[in-house]
Amino acid sequence: MENKPGKYPDMKGHFGQYGGRFVPETLMPALIELEKAYNKYKKDRTFLNELEALQKDFIGRPTPLYFARNLTEALGGAKIYLKREDLCHTGAHKINNAIAQALLAKRMGKTRIIAETGAGQHGVATATGAALTGIECEIYMGSEDIRRQSLNVFRMRLLGAKVTEVNVGSKTLKDAINEALRDWTTNVGNTHYVLGTVFGPHPYPLMVRDFQSVIGREARQQILKAEKRLPDCLIACVGGGSNSIGLFHAFLKDNIKMIGVEAGGEGIRSGRHAARFAGGSLGIFQGCKSYLLQDKDGNVLGTHSVSAGLDYASVGPEHCYLRDLNKIEYTYATDTEALKAFEVLSKTEGIIPALESAHAIAEGIKTASSMPRSSIIIINLSGRGDKDVQEVARIKGINL
Numbered sequence: 001m002e003n004k005p006g007k008y009p010d011m012k013g014h015f016g017q018y019g020g021r022f023v024p025e026t027l028m029p030a031l032i033e034l035e036k037a038y039n040k041y042k043k044d045r046t047f048l049n050e051l052e053a054l055q056k057d058f059i060g061r062p063t064p065l066y067f068a069r070n071l072t073e074a075l076g077g078a079k080i081y082l083k084r085e086d087l088c089h090t091g092a093h094k095i096n097n098a099i100a101q102a103l104l105a106k107r108m109g110k111t112r113i114i115a116e117t118g119a120g121q122h123g124v125a126t127a128t129g130a131a132l133t134g135i136e137c138e139i140y141m142g143s144e145d146i147r148r149q150s151l152n153v154f155r156m157r158l159l160g161a162k163v164t165e166v167n168v169g170s171k172t173l174k175d176a177i178n179e180a181l182r183d184w185t186t187n188v189g190n191t192h193y194v195l196g197t198v199f200g201p202h203p204y205p206l207m208v209r210d211f212q213s214v215i216g217r218e219a220r221q222q223i224l225k226a227e228k229r230l231p232d233c234l235i236a237c238v239g240g241g242s243n244s245i246g247l248f249h250a251f252l253k254d255n256i257k258m259i260g261v262e263a264g265g266e267g268i269r270s271g272r273h274a275a276r277f278a279g280g281s282l283g284i285f286q287g288c289k290s291y292l293l294q295d296k297d298g299n300v301l302g303t304h305s306v307s308a309g310l311d312y313a314s315v316g317p318e319h320c321y322l323r324d325l326n327k328i329e330y331t332y333a334t335d336t337e338a339l340k341a342f343e344v345l346s347k348t349e350g351i352i353p354a355l356e357s358a359h360a361i362a363e364g365i366k367t368a369s370s371m372p373r374s375s376i377i378i379i380n381l382s383g384r385g386d387k388d389v390q391e392v393a394r395i396k397g398i399n400l
Ligand SMILES: *Cc1c(COP(=O)(O)O)cnc(C)c1O
Pocket: 092, 093, 094, 121, 196, 197, 198, 237, 238, 239, 240, 241, 242, 243, 244, 309, 310, 354, 356, 357, 382, 383, 384
Protein backbone atom coordinates (compact mmCIF):
# COMPACT_ATOMS: atom_id res chain seq x y z
CA MET A 1 0.00 0.00 0.00
CA GLU A 2 1.49 3.30 -1.10
CA ASN A 3 1.85 5.66 1.84
CA LYS A 4 2.69 9.03 0.31
CA PRO A 5 3.35 10.40 -3.14
CA GLY A 6 5.53 13.26 -1.91
CA LYS A 7 6.60 14.49 1.50
CA TYR A 8 3.24 14.63 3.24
CA PRO A 9 1.72 14.20 5.69
CA ASP A 10 4.58 14.74 8.13
CA MET A 11 5.14 12.50 11.19
CA LYS A 12 2.40 14.33 13.08
CA GLY A 13 -0.15 14.10 10.30
CA HIS A 14 0.15 17.62 8.90
CA PHE A 15 -0.78 18.15 5.27
CA GLY A 16 0.95 21.52 4.98
CA GLN A 17 -0.82 23.67 7.59
CA TYR A 18 -3.84 21.30 7.73
CA GLY A 19 -4.62 18.12 9.64
CA GLY A 20 -2.77 17.28 12.84
CA ARG A 21 -4.17 15.82 16.03
CA PHE A 22 -6.32 18.19 18.08
CA VAL A 23 -7.68 15.88 20.77
CA PRO A 24 -7.75 15.69 24.58
CA GLU A 25 -4.69 14.07 26.21
CA THR A 26 -6.83 11.03 27.12
CA LEU A 27 -7.15 10.07 23.45
CA MET A 28 -3.46 10.39 22.57
CA PRO A 29 -2.46 6.85 23.64
CA ALA A 30 -5.23 5.34 21.47
CA LEU A 31 -4.18 7.36 18.42
CA ILE A 32 -0.54 6.48 18.89
CA GLU A 33 -1.37 2.79 19.32
CA LEU A 34 -3.46 2.91 16.14
CA GLU A 35 -0.74 4.73 14.21
CA LYS A 36 1.88 2.16 15.25
CA ALA A 37 -0.38 -0.76 14.35
CA TYR A 38 -1.27 0.77 11.00
CA ASN A 39 2.39 1.42 10.14
CA LYS A 40 3.19 -2.18 11.01
CA TYR A 41 0.34 -3.95 9.23
CA LYS A 42 0.39 -1.88 6.05
CA LYS A 43 3.72 -3.61 5.33
CA ASP A 44 2.62 -7.02 6.64
CA ARG A 45 2.16 -9.46 3.75
CA THR A 46 -0.25 -11.72 5.66
CA PHE A 47 -2.49 -8.76 6.54
CA LEU A 48 -2.38 -7.41 2.98
CA ASN A 49 -3.12 -10.84 1.49
CA GLU A 50 -6.12 -11.23 3.78
CA LEU A 51 -7.36 -7.74 2.83
CA GLU A 52 -6.87 -8.36 -0.88
CA ALA A 53 -8.74 -11.67 -0.71
CA LEU A 54 -11.72 -9.96 0.99
CA GLN A 55 -11.62 -7.06 -1.47
CA LYS A 56 -12.02 -9.63 -4.22
CA ASP A 57 -14.45 -12.19 -2.78
CA PHE A 58 -16.43 -10.18 -0.24
CA ILE A 59 -16.53 -6.61 -1.60
CA GLY A 60 -16.48 -7.67 -5.26
CA ARG A 61 -13.34 -5.88 -6.45
CA PRO A 62 -12.09 -4.86 -8.88
CA THR A 63 -15.22 -2.82 -9.59
CA PRO A 64 -15.79 -2.24 -13.32
CA LEU A 65 -14.73 0.89 -15.19
CA TYR A 66 -17.76 1.32 -17.41
CA PHE A 67 -17.84 3.34 -20.63
CA ALA A 68 -21.09 5.33 -20.43
CA ARG A 69 -21.77 5.31 -24.16
CA ASN A 70 -25.34 6.61 -24.02
CA LEU A 71 -24.52 9.55 -21.76
CA THR A 72 -21.43 10.33 -23.83
CA GLU A 73 -23.47 10.37 -27.06
CA ALA A 74 -26.26 12.42 -25.50
CA LEU A 75 -23.77 15.13 -24.48
CA GLY A 76 -21.63 15.01 -27.62
CA GLY A 77 -18.37 15.84 -25.81
CA ALA A 78 -15.70 13.93 -23.87
CA LYS A 79 -15.91 10.16 -23.44
CA ILE A 80 -17.32 9.44 -19.98
CA TYR A 81 -16.25 6.43 -17.95
CA LEU A 82 -17.84 5.55 -14.61
CA LYS A 83 -15.86 3.85 -11.84
CA ARG A 84 -18.54 1.55 -10.46
CA GLU A 85 -18.13 1.75 -6.67
CA ASP A 86 -21.92 1.44 -6.58
CA LEU A 87 -21.37 -2.26 -7.30
CA CYS A 88 -19.39 -2.81 -4.08
CA HIS A 89 -21.04 -5.02 -1.45
CA THR A 90 -23.39 -2.81 0.64
CA GLY A 91 -23.67 -0.37 -2.25
CA ALA A 92 -20.86 2.16 -1.88
CA HIS A 93 -17.13 2.72 -1.48
CA LYS A 94 -17.41 3.00 2.33
CA ILE A 95 -16.99 -0.77 2.70
CA ASN A 96 -13.38 -0.52 1.37
CA ASN A 97 -12.39 1.36 4.51
CA ALA A 98 -14.70 -0.37 6.98
CA ILE A 99 -13.48 -3.89 6.13
CA ALA A 100 -9.83 -2.81 6.28
CA GLN A 101 -10.27 -1.13 9.68
CA ALA A 102 -12.19 -4.12 11.06
CA LEU A 103 -9.32 -6.41 10.01
CA LEU A 104 -6.82 -4.02 11.60
CA ALA A 105 -8.86 -3.92 14.83
CA LYS A 106 -8.79 -7.72 14.94
CA ARG A 107 -4.99 -7.72 14.51
CA MET A 108 -4.73 -5.16 17.31
CA GLY A 109 -6.58 -7.57 19.60
CA LYS A 110 -9.62 -5.32 19.98
CA THR A 111 -12.87 -7.06 20.92
CA ARG A 112 -15.17 -4.14 20.21
CA ILE A 113 -15.54 -1.58 17.43
CA ILE A 114 -17.56 1.62 17.46
CA ALA A 115 -18.47 4.09 14.74
CA GLU A 116 -20.55 7.17 14.08
CA THR A 117 -23.02 7.40 11.27
CA GLY A 118 -25.15 10.11 9.70
CA ALA A 119 -27.37 8.63 7.03
CA GLY A 120 -26.38 5.16 8.18
CA GLN A 121 -24.18 4.16 5.24
CA HIS A 122 -20.96 4.08 7.25
CA GLY A 123 -22.81 2.40 10.12
CA VAL A 124 -24.00 -0.38 7.82
CA ALA A 125 -20.50 -0.80 6.34
CA THR A 126 -18.93 -0.96 9.81
CA ALA A 127 -21.58 -3.37 11.14
CA THR A 128 -20.85 -5.54 8.09
CA GLY A 129 -17.11 -5.53 8.84
CA ALA A 130 -17.85 -6.37 12.48
CA ALA A 131 -20.11 -9.29 11.53
CA LEU A 132 -17.44 -10.58 9.15
CA THR A 133 -14.63 -10.42 11.69
CA GLY A 134 -16.78 -11.50 14.64
CA ILE A 135 -16.18 -8.33 16.66
CA GLU A 136 -18.83 -6.69 18.85
CA CYS A 137 -20.12 -3.44 17.33
CA GLU A 138 -21.82 -0.28 18.59
CA ILE A 139 -22.95 2.52 16.28
CA TYR A 140 -23.70 6.06 17.46
CA MET A 141 -26.39 7.89 15.55
CA GLY A 142 -28.27 11.14 16.19
CA SER A 143 -31.95 10.70 17.05
CA GLU A 144 -32.92 12.96 14.15
CA ASP A 145 -30.97 10.69 11.76
CA ILE A 146 -32.42 7.55 13.37
CA ARG A 147 -35.88 8.85 12.60
CA ARG A 148 -34.98 9.75 8.99
CA GLN A 149 -33.04 6.55 8.26
CA SER A 150 -35.02 3.83 9.98
CA LEU A 151 -34.27 1.27 7.26
CA ASN A 152 -30.49 1.56 7.79
CA VAL A 153 -31.00 1.35 11.57
CA PHE A 154 -32.81 -1.96 11.06
CA ARG A 155 -30.03 -3.15 8.70
CA MET A 156 -27.36 -2.45 11.33
CA ARG A 157 -29.38 -4.36 13.94
CA LEU A 158 -29.82 -7.29 11.54
CA LEU A 159 -26.04 -7.30 11.17
CA GLY A 160 -25.76 -7.69 14.92
CA ALA A 161 -24.77 -4.13 15.85
CA LYS A 162 -26.09 -2.12 18.76
CA VAL A 163 -27.38 1.26 17.57
CA THR A 164 -27.17 3.94 20.26
CA GLU A 165 -29.27 7.06 19.97
CA VAL A 166 -27.55 10.43 20.50
CA ASN A 167 -30.14 12.86 21.77
CA VAL A 168 -28.05 16.02 22.23
CA GLY A 169 -27.19 19.10 20.15
CA SER A 170 -28.55 18.98 16.63
CA LYS A 171 -29.07 15.20 17.08
CA THR A 172 -27.18 14.50 13.85
CA LEU A 173 -23.76 13.37 12.60
CA LYS A 174 -21.49 15.80 14.44
CA ASP A 175 -23.11 14.94 17.77
CA ALA A 176 -22.75 11.23 16.99
CA ILE A 177 -19.02 11.78 16.33
CA ASN A 178 -18.64 13.52 19.71
CA GLU A 179 -20.33 10.59 21.47
CA ALA A 180 -18.18 8.02 19.64
CA LEU A 181 -15.03 9.93 20.65
CA ARG A 182 -16.25 10.03 24.25
CA ASP A 183 -16.88 6.26 24.22
CA TRP A 184 -13.40 5.67 22.76
CA THR A 185 -11.78 7.77 25.48
CA THR A 186 -13.43 5.58 28.13
CA ASN A 187 -12.91 2.19 26.43
CA VAL A 188 -9.59 2.52 24.59
CA GLY A 189 -8.29 -0.75 26.00
CA ASN A 190 -10.59 -3.07 24.07
CA THR A 191 -12.20 -0.73 21.53
CA HIS A 192 -11.29 0.50 18.04
CA TYR A 193 -13.04 3.54 16.54
CA VAL A 194 -13.79 3.08 12.82
CA LEU A 195 -13.86 6.61 11.40
CA GLY A 196 -15.67 6.70 8.06
CA THR A 197 -13.79 9.26 5.99
CA VAL A 198 -10.45 11.06 5.50
CA PHE A 199 -11.05 13.32 8.47
CA GLY A 200 -10.41 13.53 12.23
CA PRO A 201 -7.08 13.27 14.05
CA HIS A 202 -3.95 11.65 12.55
CA PRO A 203 -3.65 8.81 11.44
CA TYR A 204 -7.26 8.66 10.12
CA PRO A 205 -6.91 11.00 7.10
CA LEU A 206 -3.82 9.08 5.96
CA MET A 207 -5.06 5.58 6.79
CA VAL A 208 -8.52 5.97 5.26
CA ARG A 209 -6.98 7.48 2.12
CA ASP A 210 -4.66 4.50 1.77
CA PHE A 211 -7.57 2.07 2.23
CA GLN A 212 -9.64 3.91 -0.42
CA SER A 213 -6.75 4.33 -2.88
CA VAL A 214 -7.57 0.94 -4.35
CA ILE A 215 -10.24 2.80 -6.39
CA GLY A 216 -7.69 4.87 -8.31
CA ARG A 217 -5.14 2.06 -8.63
CA GLU A 218 -7.74 -0.08 -10.36
CA ALA A 219 -9.10 2.80 -12.47
CA ARG A 220 -5.59 3.64 -13.70
CA GLN A 221 -4.96 0.09 -14.91
CA GLN A 222 -8.45 -0.19 -16.38
CA ILE A 223 -8.29 3.04 -18.40
CA LEU A 224 -4.80 2.19 -19.68
CA LYS A 225 -6.18 -1.14 -20.87
CA ALA A 226 -9.31 0.35 -22.45
CA GLU A 227 -7.86 3.51 -24.01
CA LYS A 228 -4.08 2.93 -23.99
CA ARG A 229 -3.68 6.28 -22.27
CA LEU A 230 -4.50 8.19 -19.07
CA PRO A 231 -7.70 10.24 -18.80
CA ASP A 232 -7.82 14.04 -19.14
CA CYS A 233 -10.09 14.62 -16.20
CA LEU A 234 -11.27 12.94 -12.98
CA ILE A 235 -14.42 13.97 -11.12
CA ALA A 236 -15.76 12.88 -7.72
CA CYS A 237 -18.08 14.21 -5.02
CA VAL A 238 -16.58 15.42 -1.73
CA GLY A 239 -18.22 14.88 1.64
CA GLY A 240 -15.41 14.14 4.07
CA GLY A 241 -13.40 13.41 0.95
CA SER A 242 -12.67 9.67 0.92
CA ASN A 243 -14.11 8.46 -2.39
CA SER A 244 -12.59 11.42 -4.21
CA ILE A 245 -9.08 11.10 -2.76
CA GLY A 246 -9.44 7.34 -3.27
CA LEU A 247 -9.85 7.92 -7.00
CA PHE A 248 -7.42 10.84 -7.34
CA HIS A 249 -4.51 9.51 -5.33
CA ALA A 250 -3.04 7.14 -7.91
CA PHE A 251 -3.08 9.97 -10.48
CA LEU A 252 -1.55 12.77 -8.40
CA LYS A 253 1.83 12.58 -10.11
CA ASP A 254 0.23 12.82 -13.56
CA ASN A 255 -0.81 16.07 -15.09
CA ILE A 256 -4.55 15.43 -14.99
CA LYS A 257 -7.37 17.83 -14.23
CA MET A 258 -9.15 16.74 -11.06
CA ILE A 259 -12.42 18.18 -9.83
CA GLY A 260 -13.96 17.69 -6.38
CA VAL A 261 -17.67 18.48 -6.14
CA GLU A 262 -19.16 19.68 -2.87
CA ALA A 263 -22.82 20.03 -1.92
CA GLY A 264 -24.11 23.42 -3.04
CA GLY A 265 -27.48 22.76 -1.39
CA GLU A 266 -29.84 25.64 -2.08
CA GLY A 267 -26.97 27.86 -3.26
CA ILE A 268 -24.07 29.53 -1.46
CA ARG A 269 -25.90 32.78 -0.80
CA SER A 270 -28.82 30.94 0.85
CA GLY A 271 -26.44 29.76 3.59
CA ARG A 272 -28.06 26.33 3.23
CA HIS A 273 -25.23 24.25 1.75
CA ALA A 274 -22.12 22.23 2.64
CA ALA A 275 -19.60 23.88 0.28
CA ARG A 276 -16.68 24.29 2.67
CA PHE A 277 -14.34 25.72 0.04
CA ALA A 278 -16.86 28.14 -1.41
CA GLY A 279 -18.22 29.31 1.94
CA GLY A 280 -15.86 28.20 4.73
CA SER A 281 -12.65 29.29 6.42
CA LEU A 282 -9.78 27.72 8.34
CA GLY A 283 -10.74 26.22 11.69
CA ILE A 284 -10.33 23.30 14.06
CA PHE A 285 -13.11 20.76 14.40
CA GLN A 286 -13.31 17.18 15.68
CA GLY A 287 -9.58 16.63 15.94
CA CYS A 288 -8.48 18.25 12.73
CA LYS A 289 -7.46 21.63 11.25
CA SER A 290 -9.24 22.24 7.97
CA TYR A 291 -11.78 24.33 6.08
CA LEU A 292 -14.88 24.70 8.17
CA LEU A 293 -18.29 26.31 7.88
CA GLN A 294 -18.32 28.62 10.90
CA ASP A 295 -19.56 32.03 11.92
CA LYS A 296 -17.22 34.91 12.78
CA ASP A 297 -16.99 33.73 16.40
CA GLY A 298 -15.95 30.24 15.35
CA ASN A 299 -19.31 28.54 16.03
CA VAL A 300 -19.85 25.66 13.62
CA LEU A 301 -22.72 26.41 11.27
CA GLY A 302 -25.58 24.10 10.36
CA THR A 303 -25.29 22.58 6.89
CA HIS A 304 -27.74 21.38 4.30
CA SER A 305 -27.66 19.02 1.34
CA VAL A 306 -30.21 16.81 -0.36
CA SER A 307 -27.59 14.05 0.09
CA ALA A 308 -26.82 13.12 3.69
CA GLY A 309 -23.32 11.85 2.83
CA LEU A 310 -22.16 15.31 1.72
CA ASP A 311 -23.85 17.16 4.57
CA TYR A 312 -20.92 17.90 6.90
CA ALA A 313 -19.37 21.17 8.11
CA SER A 314 -15.72 20.31 7.40
CA VAL A 315 -13.58 18.46 4.84
CA GLY A 316 -10.48 16.24 4.88
CA PRO A 317 -7.17 18.13 5.39
CA GLU A 318 -5.45 16.59 2.36
CA HIS A 319 -8.05 18.23 0.13
CA CYS A 320 -7.17 21.68 1.53
CA TYR A 321 -3.50 21.00 0.92
CA LEU A 322 -3.95 19.74 -2.65
CA ARG A 323 -6.21 22.70 -3.40
CA ASP A 324 -3.48 25.10 -2.24
CA LEU A 325 -1.04 23.25 -4.55
CA ASN A 326 -3.51 23.64 -7.44
CA LYS A 327 -3.60 19.85 -7.90
CA ILE A 328 -7.37 19.64 -7.40
CA GLU A 329 -10.11 22.15 -8.23
CA TYR A 330 -13.27 22.33 -6.15
CA THR A 331 -16.71 23.28 -7.27
CA TYR A 332 -20.22 22.49 -6.11
CA ALA A 333 -23.51 21.20 -7.48
CA THR A 334 -26.82 22.39 -6.04
CA ASP A 335 -29.61 20.09 -4.85
CA THR A 336 -31.53 20.88 -8.04
CA GLU A 337 -28.57 20.04 -10.29
CA ALA A 338 -27.91 16.79 -8.42
CA LEU A 339 -31.57 15.74 -8.65
CA LYS A 340 -31.51 16.42 -12.40
CA ALA A 341 -28.32 14.36 -12.83
CA PHE A 342 -29.88 11.57 -10.73
CA GLU A 343 -32.66 11.30 -13.33
CA VAL A 344 -30.41 11.77 -16.36
CA LEU A 345 -28.09 8.90 -15.42
CA SER A 346 -31.01 6.65 -14.52
CA LYS A 347 -32.70 7.23 -17.89
CA THR A 348 -29.66 7.26 -20.19
CA GLU A 349 -27.61 4.44 -18.67
CA GLY A 350 -29.99 2.40 -16.53
CA ILE A 351 -27.94 3.22 -13.43
CA ILE A 352 -29.60 4.94 -10.45
CA PRO A 353 -26.78 6.76 -8.63
CA ALA A 354 -26.59 7.72 -4.96
CA LEU A 355 -27.54 11.39 -4.53
CA GLU A 356 -23.94 12.04 -3.40
CA SER A 357 -22.59 10.57 -6.64
CA ALA A 358 -25.23 12.53 -8.59
CA HIS A 359 -23.30 15.70 -7.61
CA ALA A 360 -20.27 14.32 -9.47
CA ILE A 361 -22.47 13.35 -12.42
CA ALA A 362 -23.90 16.90 -12.53
CA GLU A 363 -20.39 18.34 -12.83
CA GLY A 364 -19.44 15.60 -15.33
CA ILE A 365 -22.33 16.64 -17.56
CA LYS A 366 -21.13 20.28 -17.56
CA THR A 367 -17.47 19.38 -18.08
CA ALA A 368 -17.94 16.71 -20.76
CA SER A 369 -20.08 19.04 -22.90
CA SER A 370 -17.28 21.61 -22.97
CA MET A 371 -14.53 19.13 -23.95
CA PRO A 372 -13.70 17.65 -27.38
CA ARG A 373 -14.84 14.12 -28.27
CA SER A 374 -11.24 12.92 -28.19
CA SER A 375 -10.92 13.60 -24.46
CA ILE A 376 -11.64 11.19 -21.61
CA ILE A 377 -13.29 11.75 -18.21
CA ILE A 378 -13.59 9.31 -15.32
CA ILE A 379 -16.38 9.99 -12.84
CA ASN A 380 -16.42 8.13 -9.55
CA LEU A 381 -19.83 6.60 -9.02
CA SER A 382 -19.38 6.35 -5.25
CA GLY A 383 -22.65 4.56 -4.49
CA ARG A 384 -25.97 3.31 -5.76
CA GLY A 385 -29.24 5.16 -5.38
CA ASP A 386 -31.51 2.52 -3.84
CA LYS A 387 -31.20 4.28 -0.48
CA ASP A 388 -32.37 7.55 -2.05
CA VAL A 389 -35.36 6.65 -4.22
CA GLN A 390 -37.86 7.20 -1.41
CA GLU A 391 -36.43 10.66 -0.64
CA VAL A 392 -36.45 11.63 -4.32
CA ALA A 393 -40.08 10.51 -4.61
CA ARG A 394 -40.94 12.62 -1.55
CA ILE A 395 -39.23 15.69 -3.05
CA LYS A 396 -41.14 15.18 -6.29
CA GLY A 397 -44.37 14.98 -4.31
CA ILE A 398 -44.99 11.34 -5.22
CA ASN A 399 -46.67 9.18 -2.59
CA LEU A 400 -45.13 5.71 -2.52
C1 LIG B 1 -20.61 8.78 2.49
C2 LIG B 1 -20.73 8.89 1.03
C3 LIG B 1 -20.07 9.90 0.30
C4 LIG B 1 -19.29 11.00 0.95
O1 LIG B 1 -18.17 10.60 1.68
P1 LIG B 1 -16.67 10.79 1.16
O2 LIG B 1 -15.84 10.47 2.32
O3 LIG B 1 -16.53 12.21 0.69
O4 LIG B 1 -16.49 9.85 0.03
C5 LIG B 1 -20.18 9.89 -1.08
N1 LIG B 1 -20.91 8.96 -1.72
C6 LIG B 1 -21.58 7.98 -1.06
C7 LIG B 1 -22.37 7.00 -1.85
C8 LIG B 1 -21.51 7.91 0.33
O5 LIG B 1 -22.19 6.94 0.98
